[in-house]
Amino acid sequence: MFQVRNDEPAYAFLNSDGPMANKKNSYGNNIQTIDESSELYGKSLNINNDPAVGENPDRYKQHGFHFTADNCIGCHSCEAACSEKNDNPAHIAFRSVGYVEGGTYPDYKRINISMACNHCDDPVCLKGCPTRAYTKYAEYGAVLQDPDICFGCGYCTWVCPYNAPQLDPVKGQVSKCNMCVDRLEVGLKPACVSACLGNALNFGVIDTIPENRQQAKTDIPGFPRTDITNPNIRFQQTKSIPNEMSRTDSMSVKYHKNSKSTQYEPVVDRKKGIKRSWNISKLRSREDPLVIFTLISQAVTGAFIMMFVGNLAGIEVMQKVVASAAYLPMIFIMLALEMLALFLSTMHLGKPHRFYRAFNNLRYSPVSREVAGIAVFFNSLGAHFLALLLALQLPDMPLWQQIAGVSGYLAALSGPVAIYFMHKIYRIEARPYWNHWQVLTAFFGNMSTLGALMIAVIFVPVFLYNAQSVSSLLQLTSLLMVVGLLAEGTGHIFHARDLNVQGREGAVSYYEQVSTFGKTYLLRNMLLLANVFVSIALSFIAGDSLLTLIVWGMLVLSVLVMAIIGRAMFYVLVVPTTMPGAFFWKNRGFEAHARESGLAQMPQVGIIDDTH
Known part of the structure; x- marks a missing residue:
């Protein structure tokens, strides 16, 4: 057990909840986590392998932090105490102090906000984690994470x-x-509470107002929505503040007071102006492997479904494709590409050798479900390839042809399921830019567009080499590309409209899209529009002329550039519902400057390269 010092000050000890405590919290959930009849009651937390059980009378009640914004002086003592206790390096902070400010001199106001984990009633981290590294304990309602499982x-x-x-x-x-x-x-x-110099931080049974406090509000200017997770933190903020509070970090967000609800809501802060820029270099991010993984997976899935289903449906040109001697090499190429995509996705993990843990949370995590779907598709496609290869070598054994058919059906069914769960990964309420059905139309649209493109790139040269007409193949693949491009374009139109209508961080992402990446965004849209018109035209043109092939080659390049730009923007434009940072700490702008200028090489700056 933790060793209590003989000279521990009185303010460091917890206060008992008492008999008149609330039974329900502000969200209507039970404060009592379990009763004495539960099998979990009286169990040890085995802290440092110590089997002792704490004697805290409120052990099985949900606890949480109380933060009095009026008292916080921004000294960062809570951060220091937390990092010291947990032996954190300079670039990791479990608790951070940021602030928002408003007004003009001499009536300038600033609110500091100290924030750590809120040990939520509905922890989305627990449900989302594919390895099941998170557990919400009955003891104190704590949400604990095991780094060794992660x-x-x-x-x-x-x-x-x-x-x-x-x-x-x-x-x-x-x-x-x-x-x-x-x-x-x-x-x-907790250590952070005991170290607070201004008596701003407190801790105890949730919704129990500390001594000398009057409020236990669930929100404060700069604090994200509470309906996502029902966080266990309460606030007091009584001093008057302006109707608009701004962040000092580089994020284009400010908080405006809603005249009806009196709550402060995030809105766009046009601190970067409205000038359109390219910023091509800023399209790079630590999610670059996911750009390649998602595009390749969607292309391979789409191409196989088109060939397999097209052959079954009796579409003549697809029957020629499947009957071609190049069909097996095509499947091999698809397997190789998907293997590359899986390799990049795996190496994107902090611990790639633990990749198998991705299957641990199939019940809740969309990541686990996506991995399972991709695994079934990849292995089914591999079985399809091997069975066809053996069927060619052993024509007297029809079993291999039957296995090829069954595995083909399984791949054709599991592929779209995998892409569906891939899209579900990004339907995150804390990231409004992603939380839109446009992700589904983009991913399935890419299946159609890139899948058709892959078929054409491989089989047009094969048909030409065999002196076969490519007219029907080009027309069909052009038509399939039109379907995919229109689906993607429709999603983009509604996405842009809804981001502005719904406001909040989604509108901020749209502002970044049309300003920071304005010219790049315009290029993507122009390429998309041009690709639609060219694909429509090619779907009506019958012939194998050199001009048609040249236009097709240009279309291939245009679609690839459009897809890569669009997917890269998908990752860099998202603005999460995070807490405000400070001028240096938790500021993306300063982090980028530190990496460019070399400051990140100094450990005490607390910034390192965003890679692993």
Whole structure:
């Protein structure tokens, strides 16, 4: 158990909830986590392999932080105490202090916000984690994470609205605030609370208002929506502040007071102006492997479905494709491309050698479901290839042809399912730019567009070499590309409209899209429009003329450029519902400057290359 000092000050000890406590919290959920009849009651947390059980009378009640914004002086003592207790390196902070400011001199106002994990009633990190590294304990309602189970995919850092899980690029794993449960077991408050100089941080049974406090609000200017996870933190903020509060970090977000609800809501802060720029270099991100993985997976899935289903449907040109001697090499190429995509996706993990843990949470995690779907598709496609190869070598054994048919059906069915779960990964409420049905139309649209393109790129040269007409093949693949491009374009139109209508961080992403990447965004849209018209024209042109082939070659390049730009923008434009940072700390702009200028080479700056 944690050793209590003899001279521990009185303010460091927890206060008992008492008999008159609330039974329900502000969200209508039970504060009591379990009763004495539960099999979990009286169990040890085995902290440092100690079998002792804490004697805290409120052990099985949901606990949480209380933050009095009026008292916070921004000294960062809570950060220092947390990092010291958890032995965190300079680039990792379980607790961070940011701030928002508003007004003009001399009536300038600033609110500091100290934030760590909120140990939510509905922790999305727990459901999203594919390795099941998270557990919500009955003891104190703490949401604890085991870094040794984590394989460093970082999905929990995407789904958490409060930036609580911290991905360490050096260790290749995530870790976060553990509520200092070792201190709670012996009746002490968390280290950050005990270190607070301004008496701004407090801790106890949730919705129990601390001494000398009047409020236990669930929101404060700069705090994300609470309906996503029902976070266990309460606020007091009584001093008057302006109707508009701005962030000092580089994120184009400010908070405007809603006259009806009196709550502060995120809106666009046009701090970067409205000038359109290219910023091609900024399209690179640590998610580059996922750009390649998603595009290749969608292309391979689409190409196989078109060939397999087209052959079954009796489409003459697809029957020629499947009957061609190049069909087996085509399947081999698709397997090789998908293997490359899977390799890049696996190496994107912090601990690639633990990739098999991705299957641990099929019940809840879309990541686990996507991995399972891709695995079934890839193995079915591999079985289809091997069975066809053996059928050619052993024509007297019809069994191999039957296996090829069954595995082909399985691949054709599992492929779209895998792409569907791939899209579900990005339907995250904490990332409004992604949380739109446009992701589905983009992914399935790419299946049709890139799949048809892949078929044409491989089989047009084969048909020409065999002195066969490519007219029907080009017309069919052009038509399939039109379907995919129109699906993607329709999604983009509604996506842009809905981002502005719904506001909040989604509107901020749209602002970044038309300003920071304005010219790149315009190029993508122009290429998309041009590709639609050219594909429509080619779908009506019958002939094998050199001009047709040249136009087709240009279309291939245009579609590839459009797809890569669009997918890269998909990852860099997302604006999460995170807490505001400070001028230096938790500021993307300063982090980029530190990496460019070499400051990141100094460990004390707390910034390292965003890779692992």
